[in-house]
Amino acid sequence: MSEHRHASARSTATGPWVIDTRDLGRRAGSSRRTSRSVPAEGLGLRDVIAVPAGGAVELDLLLESVVEGVLVTGTARTVVEGECSRCLEPLSAEVEVELTELYAYPDSTTDETTDEDEVSRLRDDLIDLEPVVRDALVLALPQVPLCSPDCPGLCVDCGGKLADLGPDHGHETIDPRWAALHERFGGTRDNPEEN
Structure with missing residues (x-):
């Protein structure tokens, strides 16, 4: 299984969501800031509200080396578009989420004592941010987007707003x-x- 992990990390090593942590080192307490814009077209709730074509997520992160791995904290911000679920008018909103995620070192106590899906892991000193950011942003989106909280919707007889x-x-x-x-x-x- 570890061969599969390394192969998948190498295949995403050039992706915009991947951060190389080798320059951070494994000395607890070392840290560095990173900011980047990553393409995220379609991220969201399909056919409801999502990042539009050509859209991106702005990441502003702090990477800190800790005993068990690399702690990533910061924000992810993007603009999503969709339509009001009551009146069907187009809408646009900015979404920002706070991120806090530990990426465990291979063979660390955290790596050995947790299931595969319980904690994120470093692969060849690489961090893949996409699953964490995607999950956080999708959970922050309204499942029933509204243009305003008191939108009355459409007339059931004529369809007028x-x-x-x-x-x-x-x-x-x-x-x-x-x-x-x-x-x-x-x-x-x-x-x-x-x-």
Whole structure:
């Protein structure tokens, strides 16, 4: 399994989400800041709200060498686009999340005492930030995006945007049991003179 781990790390070594930590060293207490912009088109909730075409995530991170690995803290920020789930108007929002993730050294106590999916790991002194950032950003996105918290949505009869139609907007509905009489004689029970 370790051969598979090393092969997958080498295959992503040139990716924009991967950070090489060799210059940090393994001396606890050493640290360095890094900032980068990484392409993230489509990151989000597909067909609901996501990073648009050509979009990126801005990372501002502190990497700190600790006894068990490299602790990564900082922020990830991006702009997402989608449509309001009530009125279907396009919307755009900036999302920022705080990150704190330990990447365990191979053969460290943390590496040996945790399951594969419990903690992130360094592979050949490389950190792959994509899974951590992706998970944090997706969890921060609204599952039901709204253009405003009080968006009234669309009229169920005509499909017009209720915010634009005004409070007096309405549609006359006829009880289906009376529909045949209405068609035959016209008018309504409330307005007999129309007959």
